[in-house]
Amino acid sequence: MRKLYYIDPYKMEFESQVMRVDQDERGYYVILKETAFYPTGGGQPHDTGTLNEIEVIDVEEVDGEVRHYTEEKLDSDTEYVQGSINQDRRIDHMQQHCGQHIISAVFDDQFNIPTTSFHLGKKTVTIDLNAEALDDDLLQQVEQQVNQIIRRNHPVETKWMSVEEAAEYPLRKPLAVNGEVRLVIIPNVDYNGCGGTHPSSTGEVMAVKFLGWTKNKKQVRLEFACGYRVLDMLGQKHRILTEMKQIVPKPEGELVEEVNELIRSSRKKDKKMADLEEQLLQYEARDIVSESQDNRVIQRIYEGRSIKMLQSLGKSIMEEAPHAYLILISEQKDQLQFVLAHGSDIDRNMNEVAKQVLPLIEGKGGGKPNFVQGGGKKNIHADVFADRVKNVL
Numbered sequence: 001m002r003k004l005y006y007i008d009p010y011k012m013e014f015e016s017q018v019m020r021v022d023q024d025e026r027g028y029y030v031i032l033k034e035t036a037f038y039p040t041g042g043g044q045p046h047d048t049g050t051l052n053e054i055e056v057i058d059v060e061e062v063d064g065e066v067r068h069y070t071e072e073k074l075d076s077d078t079e080y081v082q083g084s085i086n087q088d089r090r091i092d093h094m095q096q097h098c099g100q101h102i103i104s105a106v107f108d109d110q111f112n113i114p115t116t117s118f119h120l121g122k123k124t125v126t127i128d129l130n131a132e133a134l135d136d137d138l139l140q141q142v143e144q145q146v147n148q149i150i151r152r153n154h155p156v157e158t159k160w161m162s163v164e165e166a167a168e169y170p171l172r173k174p175l176a177v178n179g180e181v182r183l184v185i186i187p188n189v190d191y192n193g194c195g196g197t198h199p200s201s202t203g204e205v206m207a208v209k210f211l212g213w214t215k216n217k218k219q220v221r222l223e224f225a226c227g228y229r230v231l232d233m234l235g236q237k238h239r240i241l242t243e244m245k246q247i248v249p250k251p252e253g254e255l256v257e258e259v260n261e262l263i264r265s266s267r268k269k270d271k272k273m274a275d276l277e278e279q280l281l282q283y284e285a286r287d288i289v290s291e292s293q294d295n296r297v298i299q300r301i302y303e304g305r306s307i308k309m310l311q312s313l314g315k316s317i318m319e320e321a322p323h324a325y326l327i328l329i330s331e332q333k334d335q336l337q338f339v340l341a342h343g344s345d346i347d348r349n350m351n352e353v354a355k356q357v358l359p360l361i362e363g364k365g366g367g368k369p370n371f372v373q374g375g376g377k378k379n380i381h382a383d384v385f386a387d388r389v390k391n392v393l
């Protein structure tokens, strides 16, 4: 089978004879006499596109043949197909792949840091470098040199040759194959055994931007973007910053500090608000206690108060009413939540009390002997629930 992507990586339209239409566990596929579709390999994802208007969703090389997996089955009696490659995707892959070769070459030649793997992702690209760490200065130097190689617009050549012939070139890595090999050559920059698609000159990579690195096992993983991805990212980030400046009207250079300041002051306010709420609860607790005078049971029913509020209120009330039992209930949409407690003069395990009433609301709960909280379904009215608790006390 002729691999047109090796002859001309810019060929995006082609016609071919259909050899076979078949099916495997991945789905329907087509085998062609010649193809411009690049199959997944060497860190570069497969092409997408169409065969006679039918979407090609995956392309894989299996047992030496390139299988074009189609969204629907191609008619078995189709003799010829018109193939069309998704050009943006292919050009993007060429830019990223070639950019990676240049980056790896500079790291290796200038800083003695070899690349051990390459992943071309949907958003960004990564390489694993055999180093323990990278520093900003080094990254800046490499990025500069890489972009210089791009700007100088070196030719990128591909050559097929025997392994013996290839051994004459200063290859970056020993070749792992036998027979015919394909070298991707950027003269004086990089000599590499590679089966990927590359542009015809480094200028087409347009630009490389490093995006950060992380430790990965005993190596580092460097993230970067090349080509149109750099422009897309700049556009995206610029949009976000512009929107941000509408919300926080400060010059770009002061945004981080300003947002930090906003967060700090908002936290301070939250803290202050919580303190005030706590104080309010204490006043409320005092009111409740004074209204209840010497009642044996203090009872209140609320709507929509959180269990946390009931707890705070309950604690404050119990400090002021050592002689009393306390029943606090909050009615939620379809739930009841409660606090059951008693003051320090009473000796009674409220867990026992809760256990007897919890089945009424199919609820759960528990706590300390003098203070329990819980909740369940609103099967009965809150005041009925309160009466049942009182019956047990």
Ligand SMILES: [Zn+2]
Pocket: 042, 097, 101, 192, 193, 194, 195, 196
């Ligand atoms: Zn490559």
